[in-house]
Amino acid sequence: MIDASAQTEPAGAGRSPRLSRRACSWLVVPVVLFHAIGIPPLQAHDIIDTDQANALVAAVDAAAARLKTAAATAAEGEARFALGMALVEATAVLNRDLAAHNGRLTVNAELVQKSLAQRGRAPAFDEAIGRYRLPQDPLIDAVRLAPDAPYALQARFELVRAGFYESFVIDPFELVGIKFDDLEHQIAEAAALASTLSSRDDAEEAAFIHAIDLARAARLAPEAATAQAYGDRARAALGAFANSYPESMRAAAARLILQGLGGS
Numbered sequence: 001m002i003d004a005s006a007q008t009e010p011a012g013a014g015r016s017p018r019l020s021r022r023a024c025s026w027l028v029v030p031v032v033l034f035h036a037i038g039i040p041p042l043q044a045h046d047i048i049d050t051d052q053a054n055a056l057v058a059a060v061d062a063a064a065a066r067l068k069t070a071a072a073t074a075a076e077g078e079a080r081f082a083l084g085m086a087l088v089e090a091t092a093v094l095n096r097d098l099a100a101h102n103g104r105l106t107v108n109a110e111l112v113q114k115s116l117a118q119r120g121r122a123p124a125f126d127e128a129i130g131r132y133r134l135p136q137d138p139l140i141d142a143v144r145l146a147p148d149a150p151y152a153l154q155a156r157f158e159l160v161r162a163g164f165y166e167s168f169v170i171d172p173f174e175l176v177g178i179k180f181d182d183l184e185h186q187i188a189e190a191a192a193l194a195s196t197l198s199s200r201d202d203a204e205e206a207a208f209i210h211a212i213d214l215a216r217a218a219r220l221a222p223e224a225a226t227a228q229a230y231g232d233r234a235r236a237a238l239g240a241f242a243n244s245y246p247e248s249m250r251a252a253a254a255r256l257i258l259q260g261l262g263g264s
Contacts, residue, residue, distance in 0.1 A: 047097075047106060048097055048108040048109050048112070049108060050108055052093075053108040053111045053115075056089065056090045057090075057111075057115045057116065059086040060083070060086045060087065060121055061119070062086075063079070063083035063085075063086045064083055064119070066079045066082060067080060067083055076145055077141070077142045077144075077145035077146035078149065080138045080141045080145065081142035081149075081155050083138040084138035084142055085139075085154075085158070087121060087123065088139075090112060090116060090123065091123040091132050091133075091134045091135070093112065094109055094113060094123060094132045095132055097109040098130075098132070103130060113132075121135065128169075128177060129168070129169050130169065131165075133162070133166050134158070134162040134166070136159060139155040139158055142155045143155050143156055143159075153193065154202075156189060156193060157193050157197060157206060159189075160186060160190050160193060160206065160209060161209070163178070163182070164213070167183075172212060173216055175220065180220060183213060183220070184217065186209070187217060190207075191210045204244075204245050204248060205250075207237075207240075207241050207245075208241060208248075208250045211237035211238045211240075211257075212253075214233050214234035214238075215230075215234040215257045215260075215261060217234070218231035218234045218261060234257075234261055235258060235261050235263040238257055238261070238263065239263060241254045
């Protein structure tokens with residue numbers, strides 16, 4: 001995104017138009033951020049084989065069967081969580097297959113998608129973002145049924161991840177499918193998860209999502225005062241993230257966005 005502080009030399013000065021350093025940082029943010037958070041493409045040796053396709057569908061079937069027997073019991077929340085996590089894996093595999101094959105599913109990936117569709121469990125493809133969206137209802141229900149259960153934090157984390165990655169195509173500052181209110185809810189949830197998740201990798205990702213969402217709010221807030229408040233919080237969060245995870249690939253994106261917000 002080009003910052004309003006972009007400057008050009010007069011046409012008669014004999015020089016090419018030039019952007020300010022801050023504006024240049026915003027131009028490369030989407031590229032760096034995309035590589036920092038994008039779905040890792042499947043490598044040639046990772047192409048989905050028949051056994052893997054069958055295993056993905058079987059996992060969903062097993063979780064669905066478990067849910068039937070657990071319905072209306074104390075175990076229902078955990079059963080819904082198991083189904084939700086099976087769908088997280090299936091959705092991730094489909095999206096990785098798309099990314100590795102120029103937006104077209106391979107034969108075995110199509111087998112997964114069609115088999116899940118027959119069961120009413122298929123992730124929906126969203127033309128706006130060019131990806132499959134995670135079916136969120138099982139995870140939402142799992143949290144609703146047992147918000148204090150050990151698995152609830154993981155369910156909430158998967159929902160935040162899906163909400164974040166499915167809200168843009170390449171440029172995170174162009175929201176797709178969510179409103180500013182949704183962004184604010186995601187900020188609060190990511191902040192809570194970053195400080196409570198036991199997995200360091202998951203905590204890092206939650207902290208990153210929190211910092212990026214604050215920066216998005218600073219850029220997209222409808223009122224100047226709100227934008228300023230979010231800008232202050234974003235600079236603090238981005239700086240803290242870069243210092244806490246200096247070796248992370250995401251740290252480079254955090255520093256660039258921090259520069260774009262006038263931080264250092």
